[in-house]
Structures are given as structure tokens and as C-alpha cells.
Amino acid sequence: xxxxxxxxxxxxxxxxxxxxxxxxxxxxxxxxxxxxxxxxxxxxxxxxxxxxxxxxxxxxxxxxxxxxxxxxxxxxxxxxxxxxxxxxxxxxxxxxxxxxxxxxxxxxxxxxxxxxxxxxxxxxxxxxxxxxxxxxxxxxxxxxxxxxxxxxxxxxxxxxxxxxxxxxxxxxxxxxxxxxxxxxxxxxxxxxxxxxxxxxxxxxxxxxxxxxxxxx
Amino acid sequence: xxxxxxxxxxxxxxxxxxxxxxxxxxxxxxxxxxxxxxxxxxxxxxxxxxxxxxxxxxxxxxxxxxxxxxxxxxxxxxxxxxxxxxxxxxxxxxxxxxxxxxxxxxxxxxxxxxxxxxxxxxxxxxxxxxxxxxxxxxxxxxxxxxxxxxxxxxxxxxxxxxxxxxxxxxxxxxxxxxxxxxxxxxxxxxxxxxxxxxxxxxxxxxxxxxxxxxxxxxxxxxxxxxxxxxxxxxxxxxxxxxxxxxxxxxxxxxxxxxxxxxxxxxxxxxxxxxxxxxxxxxxxxxxxxxxxxxxxxxxxxxxxxxxxxxxxxxxxxxxxxxxxxxxxxxxxxxxxxxxxxxxxx
Numbered sequence: 001x002x003x004x005x006x007x008x009x010x011x012x013x014x015x016x017x018x019x020x021x022x023x024x025x026x027x028x029x030x031x032x033x034x035x036x037x038x039x040x041x042x043x044x045x046x047x048x049x050x051x052x053x054x055x056x057x058x059x060x061x062x063x064x065x066x067x068x069x070x071x072x073x074x075x076x077x078x079x080x081x082x083x084x085x086x087x088x089x090x091x092x093x094x095x096x097x098x099x100x101x102x103x104x105x106x107x108x109x110x111x112x113x114x115x116x117x118x119x120x121x122x123x124x125x126x127x128x129x130x131x132x133x134x135x136x137x138x139x140x141x142x143x144x145x146x147x148x149x150x151x152x153x154x155x156x157x158x159x160x161x162x163x164x165x166x167x168x169x170x171x172x173x174x175x176x177x178x179x180x181x182x183x184x185x186x187x188x189x190x191x192x193x194x195x196x197x198x199x200x201x202x203x204x205x206x207x208x209x210x211x212x213x214x215x216x
Numbered sequence: 217x218x219x220x221x222x223x224x225x226x227x228x229x230x231x232x233x234x235x236x237x238x239x240x241x242x243x244x245x246x247x248x249x250x251x252x253x254x255x256x257x258x259x260x261x262x263x264x265x266x267x268x269x270x271x272x273x274x275x276x277x278x279x280x281x282x283x284x285x286x287x288x289x290x291x292x293x294x295x296x297x298x299x300x301x302x303x304x305x306x307x308x309x310x311x312x313x314x315x316x317x318x319x320x321x322x323x324x325x326x327x328x329x330x331x332x333x334x335x336x337x338x339x340x341x342x343x344x345x346x347x348x349x350x351x352x353x354x355x356x357x358x359x360x361x362x363x364x365x366x367x368x369x370x371x372x373x374x375x376x377x378x379x380x381x382x383x384x385x386x387x388x389x390x391x392x393x394x395x396x397x398x399x400x401x402x403x404x405x406x407x408x409x410x411x412x413x414x415x416x417x418x419x420x421x422x423x424x425x426x427x428x429x430x431x432x433x434x435x436x437x438x439x440x441x442x443x444x445x446x447x448x449x450x451x452x453x454x455x456x457x458x459x460x461x462x463x464x465x466x467x468x469x470x471x472x473x474x475x476x477x478x479x480x481x482x483x484x485x486x487x488x489x490x491x492x493x494x495x496x497x498x499x500x501x502x503x504x505x506x507x508x509x510x511x512x513x514x515x516x517x518x519x520x521x522x523x524x525x526x527x528x529x530x531x532x533x534x535x536x537x538x539x540x541x542x543x544x545x546x547x548x549x550x551x552x553x554x555x556x557x558x559x560x561x
Contacts, residue, residue, distance in 0.1 A: 118312075122303075122374070124296050
């Protein structure tokens, strides 16, 4: 029975954090492409805000969304608090600046001639943008995986927005907290090891992505 | 001229948001199908900028640029269509990550060329640049010269109406450079491709181009300022010469006779203080005065030396300073025979 519960917690972690990393990537990568390809007034301020946001504690983001999604909050009517959706929303905002920052750096490192070459060979502006993304594909994948690793290992948002509800929003990190509080250290350690294996696996993927990029 | 390709009228360009005061101004220029135009001039003259404009990668802010009878800048679709007919190979070309074959197929895919035709066209283009069978080679493993050739093949495979080349043989050894020159000549003759290329090598411009545009500080310099002399060449069996002015004789290598045009590379003329000596110092040596000195780059100057003949000479600034050359100074100007290129009109 305990294994079924642990399995469910792992599945919820993968589902909410994977979705969060994916949604954040769809927002962050185009934004990074825009920022990397243009110089404009206010760009430095945007990057500074992003960098600051990157370091925001998860409980602060959890608190912010709790106040928005809570019954008395402006979005309370949506009834999202203590759902997997709320966890995903919070985690999107947690990993968005991380993926944006990593992607921005990756895209800035793409040779400026790549876009020009694509254009002179007949690409439209959109196609040239795709070429720039393709040239940075391994570094971008690294950014997405780093975002996923950050989301799956956080607890503040999962606890505050998910509420640690059994079979509904209980994920790996909230399970560890609960098992430890109950005195079930063995279960806590098992889950901790599983979480470490997942983040280790993600990091290995990130590293191999970087190596491939270097080796190309 | 098989149909007009480019017509430039009163074209102006300046770098946007740049502290540089550089501006390109071309009063008029016509390029026809199958024609080869060389852009020559010192560094910073505007050759690469003009190529970017002709490739529709930089938009002129004034004047008219007519391409095959229309104005591509009128719409985004027009610009993309024009770029697909005028392909630029830059001085330091960029190859996309992957294989040589993938790079060559890139433009074919964009143009909707059926995939079944790719191998044949890619193979033929690689043959032209002497890289046969290298389709599967990773671009990371290529030398600088090979990168240049792959970039050229990547443009040629698209069979564009215009090929724009920024110093196309700069990274190649002499033999391969000549081979690429032959390819460019062939393209102009057989495929009716207009070729516009920049070069520092004046004799290359002379060998390849139907017309030469000399640029200095973003402006077209009159063709006559290139020190071109027409006349009847005489030969004594070893040397050929023409006499462009009474008492003046320009000797050039070879055994050409009859009416020829001599072209002298402004960068290959030696100027030294006259130190009391006057004219008639022998063949290829002319006396004159420096009547104008312009700094054309941080390290070189363009001098006008007027005497019986007027020459324009480019010299490194350190030579100008070392020799104590200044305005109004009496100088002797010497042409090395190997700096004189002569050909029949």
C-alpha cells in the first residue's frame, strides 16, 4: 500500500513539475530569443528583475499565489487552491526566470552570423529565429531540464498551493516532510533517495547535453 | 548585359545607432545578368556594406535600389524573394552545426526543391569547389579554407541570379584561389549569374571583372583615378611599355603589343622624397608633388601625386611618416613593373 502511495506521489511530482517546466519553456524561450536579438531601453532592468526573481524563495512565490488563488483572493472564484493546477501555476513562476536566464545566455552565445546566414540563404525572419534556436538547442534543453530539476525538488509552493492532500496533491517533497513529521524516517529516506536519483538523472542529462554541445 | 539586375540611384546608407560617421553614398550603379563587378578599395571603404545592401540585409535610408525591375523593400515578402535570388557569402562565413550536406541542403529546403534532387545538386556544387564526397563531413572538422569553399558551394547550389562574395579567395591558397576564379567566370558565362565581389587584390579584380568599382570612404572614386592608361604598347622582346605622356614610359611585364590598357594597383606604387632630383629619372619613375593627402583608414593614406601624370597612391601611414612625406613635397614616384597589369581592351 505504501508503495502505491509513494508511486502516486512520484507521478504527481513528475506531472506537475514536468508540465510547469514545459509551460515555462514555451514562455521563456521566445522571450529569451526576443531579448537576445535586440537592444532597447529597459532591457537591463528586465534582466535585473529576472535575476532577482530567480533567487526568490519558493515560499514567497507560494505565498504570492496563495493570496491570489485563496478564497478571498482575486482569483479565488476559480477554485484552484489545493489542486495540482495551482501547484503547476506556482512552479511555472518559479522556474520561468531560471529558464529565461539560461536560455538568454545560451542564445547570446549563438554566433550572430547564424541569423544573417539564414536570411541570406532565403529564410524568413521566423525561420531565421528557428535557426538560432536550433543552433542553441543543447543549451536550451539544458535550461529546460534545469528548470524541471528546480521544480521537482521544491517544497514551498507544493505545500502552500497543493496543501499536501493524499492521493491528490501529495508529491515527493511534501511526502518526505509528512513522513518525517510522522516519525517514518525510513519512508522519508526512501523518498529522499528517489528524489536525489531523479535530480541526479536530470543533471546527467544536462551535463551530457552540454558535452554534446561542446563536442559538436 | 542580359537584363538589368541592379540599378542604384543616389543610394545612401549610414549605420543606425552607431557612433561611426561612416556613410555609403553611391550615385549610380548598374549591374546586368551574367556581369561580374569587382568592388575594390581600402579597408573601411564600404565594400562589405555595399554587399550587405545588395544582399538586402541592410536597408538603404535614401535613394533607389531597383532589383530586377522592382523595389524588394516594398514588402517583407519582396525582401525574402529578393534574398532568395541574391545570395551573399561573407568574408568569414558561418556554417550551421551539422554536416556539409545539411548546410548545402538548407537553402534548397527553403526553396521547396524536391528532396530527390538534393544529392545531385549538392554533389555538383561540392565538385565545383573541389570538395567532392564530403557531404557527410562535420563542419567542425573543416579548415578555414574548406569553410570558405563550403559556403561558396552552399550559395552556388541555389543557382541564384546574383552571387555576392566578400573577399571570396582570401582564405584560400593561390592555386585554389585561381580555381575558384575559374568557377566564378564559368557561372557568369554559362549560368548568366551576376557576380559582385570585393577584393583587395587589384589584379584579381582585373582578371575577373567586367567592371571595377573603386570605393574610398564610402564613395565611388572615379574609374580614371585608378591610374588607367590606354596607349599603344611597344615591345623589345623582353619588356613591353606604353608612353602615356611625352617623355614618360611605363614598363610592364609580358610581351603585349598593340593597343592595351594599363592598370596600376595604387597600393603597389612607391613614393619617396625627390631630394633635389627632378623628372626623367628613367622608365617607371615620375617626378611630381603631393597635391592631396587623405587618411583612408587609421593606418593608411591616399596620396595624389601630380606631375606630367597624376597618380593616386595608397601607402601605410608608417611609411608616410618614415619618409617624411607631406603636402606640396616634391617626390619621385616609382612603379614596379610587376605592379602594372596590362591587357587588351
